[in-house]
Each structure stands twice: as C-alpha cells, then as structure tokens.
Amino acid sequence: MERRSMEEELTCSVCSEIYSAGSREPVVLPLCGHTFCRQCVHGVTEARDGVLQCPTCRTPHPHTPLHHLPTVYALLNLSETYRRSERGVCNEHGSPLEFWCRGCQKSLCGHCLLDAHLQDGHTVVLATVFIEERKRDIQSLGTQLVQGIQTRTDSVIGGLVDLVKEIARGTEVSRVLSSSAQMVERILTDTAGLHSIDSVLVSSTLMESLQTEVQRISTSPAPLEETPEKGNRKTRCISCSLLETSLEMSRQVSVSEAEWQETSLDEAEQTPHPDGQKQNTTWQTSVTSSQETNTSQEILEGGGVSRSNSTSEGEAVEGSDGAAVGVPKTPWPLRCCVLSSDNRTGELRTEQDRLHLHALKDNCATTHFVIHMSLLESLINEKPEVFLDIGVDGKILGRVYILLYGHLRRAQHFLALCLGTFGPSYRDSKFHGVVKPGAPGETLAGGKYVTPEGLSVQGLMEDLEWGGKCIREKTVGLVVGASGGKPELDAFFHICTREDRGKKFACVFGEVVRGIEVLHDAVKHVRTRDVTVVDVGVVIPNSRRHLNYELTSYQPYML
The missing domain is CATH 3.30.40.10 (Zinc/RING finger domain, C3HC4 (zinc finger))
Structure with a gap:
C-alpha cells in the first residue's frame, strides 16, 4: 500500500x-x-x-x-x-540494478559492471536505455500484430459476406427457376389447345428460348428485371418477361385458346390450404370451352405431365413421377432474409455484386435462410451507403445511392429510418414538395415516415446536430436536415438538385453518389403526381473497411 x-x-x-x-x-x-x-x-x-x-x-x-x-x-x-x-536490487551487492549487459542478457549493478563485464569487453547499456528499446520493440511488434489480426479479420468477414451473397444470389436464381418451371407448364398446357400452325410454331419458339434461359442460369445468375407495381416489386428474369409477352401474342392467333389470369407469388402464398398450411397457387386458368377443360386435365403427349386448374407448389402431379415440372422436393423457391432482435425481417438481395438489405418489416413469407441483423450491422462502417427506390404512380423512376457521414448523429438517425431499426422507415413515404423550383439552391423535400398511427416527422433520436461544423455551401447532391433544429421535425430532409454557390445549408449529413438524374426526374413529377419512396435500405460493404466504389466527383465531408 x-x-x-x-x-x-x-x-x-x-x-x-x-x-x-x-x-x-x-x-x-x-x-x-x-x-x-x-x-x-x-x-x-x-x-x-x-x-x-x-x-x-x-x-x-x-x-x-x-x-x-x-x-x-x-x-x-x-x-x-x-x-x-x-528496477530491483542486486542480490550479490545490494545495489540498484542500473545497467544491462547485452551479451549476458542480465541486469547489473555498478559493482557487477566493474567486477566482470567491462574488463571482459561486454556490451553494457543503461537500464533506462534498454527499457526504452524494448518498449519500442513491443510497440512495433504489437502494431504489426494488430494489423495482421485486422487483415485476417477482414479476410474472414469478407469470406462470410461472400457466403451470404452466394446464398442471396442462390435464392434469387431459385425464383427465376421457379418462374421458368411455371412458364413451362403454362406453355405445355396452352399448347394442348392450339389448332393452327402459326400458334404451334410460336409455342415451339418460346419453349426453345426458355430452354436457352434455363441452360444459361445453370452456369451463372440470370439478369434480373425489376417489375415495379404499386407498393410491390416482383423479381423475374428478363427472358421470362419476354416469353410472357410473346405468349400473350401467340394466344391471339386462335380465339379458342384458354385465357390466363396470373396471380402474383406473394398473393398465392396467402391462399389457405385445407390442411392448414400455405398453398402456392401460381397460375389459374379460366377455360372458355368444355373441350379445352378436358384437354387441360389430360396427360400431355410426350410430357408425362397432368395439370389441374390449381396445383400447389411442391405438390405431386397425377401421372408424373412424383413432382411437377421443375419443382424439387425441397421447399421452392428458396428465400433468404435478415432477422432483427425484435423478430422483424428484412429482404436480403445481391444486386450489382453487392449485398442490399431492405428495410425491416413485421411480416415475411416462409424463409429458408436467416441471417441475424447483428452480423450485418457490424459490417456497416463509418460511411454507411443507403439507397432509395423512387417511383411515380407505381412506376420506378430509378434508384438513388446516398453516402452518409456516419460520425454525425443526424446521419445515424437517417440510417435508422432507412433500415427501420426503430420501427418505422421511409418506405412508402412521399416527397412533399420542391423548394425554389428551377432556381439556384433547388431541393427535393421529404421525410414523412409511416407509422401505425399515420405519418410523422418526429425525431427518433435526441441531440441531433444543427449548424456549427455541419454548415456547407449549397452544391448538387448534398443531403441536408430541414428541421430548423426542432426535434419534432428531425425526420425532414432535403436533397439539393441545383447548386447555389455562396449560399450555405445549415446541416449537411450526406451526399448522393449515384442516381442524381433520378432526383431530377422526381422534381419534374412531384408538383403534379405522387413521388414515393417505393423501397429503401442499406448496402452491406464487403468488409468493414471497404467501400465498393471509388468516389470521383464527390468527396466525403469529414469534420
């Protein structure tokens, strides 16, 4: 003591x-x-x-x-x-150990030094010198070790991200294959009722095109096309979209062919099954003649497939070898999502070879692969990149990517509203106006997020920055606070679409790095039509220290 x-x-x-x-x-x-x-x-x-x-x-x-x-x-x-x-005391002489012999690798007092070390030509230094040398060596080795551990950690994390990307990509491919299987059955059933050469040739061409698509998807993921709908997005391969259009054209050749009514996958999964489980009825046929009804229920020649008007996904078809066309015995199509600590889920997709986590929601279809939110949150670095899918009347205008200045609480607040980590998110919210339309300093205004009680702009975090070092000159692409520093308006934000040199924003917390042309389109529509954030989320970096593109025209603002 x-x-x-x-x-x-x-x-x-x-x-x-x-x-x-x-x-x-x-x-x-x-x-x-x-x-x-x-x-x-x-x-x-x-x-x-x-x-x-x-x-x-x-x-x-x-x-x-x-x-x-x-x-x-x-x-x-x-x-x-x-x-x-x-430094201790010499056991032999009782004097302080003030020296270090490099040859003998031992501490010495003054008497030891004179008795046996100087006369033998040993290299002796002060103990303080030796201690400082060793401190530097320890620090250097520690720094190298920390860097090596960090490099190895990033490598492991990068491998895990690649694994998650492969899972997400696999689930997307499964959706494409599932859609292709449905299309095959559709063509087969439709072909049974064809009675003209032209329509048969069209069906043959469609089947060959579909075969090419399936062969291609077997070696690499198919290009995916985003088909926007009001409040909903469906993913399908490009070939399937083209095939469906061609199939509709082929039906016009013979007026006696069946008219098809498509039910979306999300809607079909909600169809109650008699045994209490969900049923996937992806295609429904409205038959216009008793002759075609009988035909659609017979085994198609050469195909070995029997089809009723409503076949649940994964259910064996009469007359087949135990499975419908293209439907494996495992659950299909596969789904992957992120699970938060409060049991909400977010869609996880691979787009442009980058993982995109969409905002959390309360309900999700049956999921086969679950990634815990905490893992992906640890990968979001100090410069989070979020995305907004902007649409007009159900039509997607495009996607906007925003780089946030993550050291600011206001940027973290915006990130939370993009991910829905506090409950509400910007999904389905509307841009409510344009400030200074057509003039320098023009901005697109948004920020009304959706809650169970309705719209709100109340801040979800306290002590958000305003003014001070966050002030910056008005340039295109800057994302700024629009609350006037009032906590009850902290969710409001503006995005600058026209520069105004010499004038300044009070609180800048991010910048658009891709998709500024989408915002220009939105400005043209917002005064006459509803411009909506159809979807929103965050991009997961490949590692904690890696950004997936190089900033060229925009440089991150650091305090």
Whole structure:
C-alpha cells in the first residue's frame, strides 16, 4: 500500500505517467498549486483555445505563459529514485540494478559492471536505455500484430459476406427457376389447345428460348428485371418477361385458346390450404370451352405431365413421377432474409455484386435462410451507403445511392429510418414538395415516415446536430436536415438538385453518389403526381473497411 501511494504521488493525474525529465517533468500551476506534467498542461491549454485551466479544480490561469511554469525538482528527483527502485536490487551487492549487459542478457549493478563485464569487453547499456528499446520493440511488434489480426479479420468477414451473397444470389436464381418451371407448364398446357400452325410454331419458339434461359442460369445468375407495381416489386428474369409477352401474342392467333389470369407469388402464398398450411397457387386458368377443360386435365403427349386448374407448389402431379415440372422436393423457391432482435425481417438481395438489405418489416413469407441483423450491422462502417427506390404512380423512376457521414448523429438517425431499426422507415413515404423550383439552391423535400398511427416527422433520436461544423455551401447532391433544429421535425430532409454557390445549408449529413438524374426526374413529377419512396435500405460493404466504389466527383465531408 505504501509503495502504491508513492507511485500515485509521482504520477500525473491526466496521463497516468510517472514524472520524468523532459516533456513529462512535473510543473506546478501558481494559482491553485496542482501539479501535472508539462506535456499534459500544454495539451489542456490547446484544447481550450489557449486558455490555461486546471484539469482538477478548473481554476483559470490567465496570462500565464507555459514556458514560465516552474518545474518541481523535488518530485522529479523522487520519481527518478522510484524508477531505480523499480528496477530491483542486486542480490550479490545490494545495489540498484542500473545497467544491462547485452551479451549476458542480465541486469547489473555498478559493482557487477566493474567486477566482470567491462574488463571482459561486454556490451553494457543503461537500464533506462534498454527499457526504452524494448518498449519500442513491443510497440512495433504489437502494431504489426494488430494489423495482421485486422487483415485476417477482414479476410474472414469478407469470406462470410461472400457466403451470404452466394446464398442471396442462390435464392434469387431459385425464383427465376421457379418462374421458368411455371412458364413451362403454362406453355405445355396452352399448347394442348392450339389448332393452327402459326400458334404451334410460336409455342415451339418460346419453349426453345426458355430452354436457352434455363441452360444459361445453370452456369451463372440470370439478369434480373425489376417489375415495379404499386407498393410491390416482383423479381423475374428478363427472358421470362419476354416469353410472357410473346405468349400473350401467340394466344391471339386462335380465339379458342384458354385465357390466363396470373396471380402474383406473394398473393398465392396467402391462399389457405385445407390442411392448414400455405398453398402456392401460381397460375389459374379460366377455360372458355368444355373441350379445352378436358384437354387441360389430360396427360400431355410426350410430357408425362397432368395439370389441374390449381396445383400447389411442391405438390405431386397425377401421372408424373412424383413432382411437377421443375419443382424439387425441397421447399421452392428458396428465400433468404435478415432477422432483427425484435423478430422483424428484412429482404436480403445481391444486386450489382453487392449485398442490399431492405428495410425491416413485421411480416415475411416462409424463409429458408436467416441471417441475424447483428452480423450485418457490424459490417456497416463509418460511411454507411443507403439507397432509395423512387417511383411515380407505381412506376420506378430509378434508384438513388446516398453516402452518409456516419460520425454525425443526424446521419445515424437517417440510417435508422432507412433500415427501420426503430420501427418505422421511409418506405412508402412521399416527397412533399420542391423548394425554389428551377432556381439556384433547388431541393427535393421529404421525410414523412409511416407509422401505425399515420405519418410523422418526429425525431427518433435526441441531440441531433444543427449548424456549427455541419454548415456547407449549397452544391448538387448534398443531403441536408430541414428541421430548423426542432426535434419534432428531425425526420425532414432535403436533397439539393441545383447548386447555389455562396449560399450555405445549415446541416449537411450526406451526399448522393449515384442516381442524381433520378432526383431530377422526381422534381419534374412531384408538383403534379405522387413521388414515393417505393423501397429503401442499406448496402452491406464487403468488409468493414471497404467501400465498393471509388468516389470521383464527390468527396466525403469529414469534420
């Protein structure tokens, strides 16, 4: 206890270092008498814009030059004595161990040095020199080890991200294959009722095109086409979209063919099954003649497939070998989502070789692969990249990517509203106006998020920045706060679409890095039509320190 008390008296209370000659020498503040090392007094003074204030009692010391502060030599001498005692005492001579022999690799006192080491030509240095050398070696080795661990950690995380990307990509391919299987059955059933050469040739062409598509998707993921709908998005391969259009054209050849009514996958999954489980009825046929009804229920020649008007996904078809066309025995199509701590889910998709996590929601279809939210949250770095899918009357205008200045609480608040981590998100919200339309400084205004009670702009976090170092000149693409500093309006934001040099925004917390042309289109529509955030989310980096593109025209703003 006595030794610990001595160490505390000889230690600077700011940096917790024992006083020593040089920058760590003890100096006394004249007005209050408290003692600190000279380096800490200098640092405290710089931090307070040149005003010297005691770190302990806060007593100001105006007009006190730092170089005039007196050194407390009594403390300095005591600290040197204490340091020598820390190095131990020679067992043979009882003197302090003040030297180190490099050849013998042992501590020496003065008597040891004279008796056996100097005369034998050993290399001897002061113990303080040896200690400082070893400290530097330890620091250097530690730095290298930390870097190596970080590199290896990033490699492991990158591998995990790649694995998640493959899972997400696989689930998307499964949807394409499922859609292709449905199309095959559709063509087969439709072909049974064809009676003209032209319509048969069209069906043959469609089947060959579909075969090409399936062969291609077997080796690489098919290009996916976003088909926007009001409040909904369906993913399908491009070939299937073209095939459906061609199939509709082929039906016009013979008026006696069946008319098809398509039910979306999401709607079909909600169809109750007699045994209490969900049923996937993806295609329904409205038959216009009894002859065609009989035909559609027969086994198609050469195909070995029987089809009723409503066949649930994964259900065996009569006359087949136990499975419908293209439907495996495992659950199909596969689905992957992210699960939050409050049991909400978010869609996880691979787009342009990057993982996109869509905003969380309360309900989700049956999921086969679940990734916990905490894993992906740990990958979101200090510069989060979010995306907004902007649409007009159900038609997608395009996607906007925004890089957030993650060190700001206002940016973290915006991220939370893009992910829905606090419950509500910007999904389905509307842009409510354009400020200064057509003039310098023009901005697109949004921020009304949707809650169970309706629309709101109340902030979900406290102490969001306003003004100060967040002020920046008005340039295109900047994302800014629009609350006037009022917490009840903190969800409001503007995106600048026309620069106004010389004028400044009060609170900038992000910038558009891709999709500025989409915002220009939105500005044209917002005054006459509803411009909506159809979907929203965040891009997951490949590693914690990796951004997936290089910023060229935009540079991140750092405080």
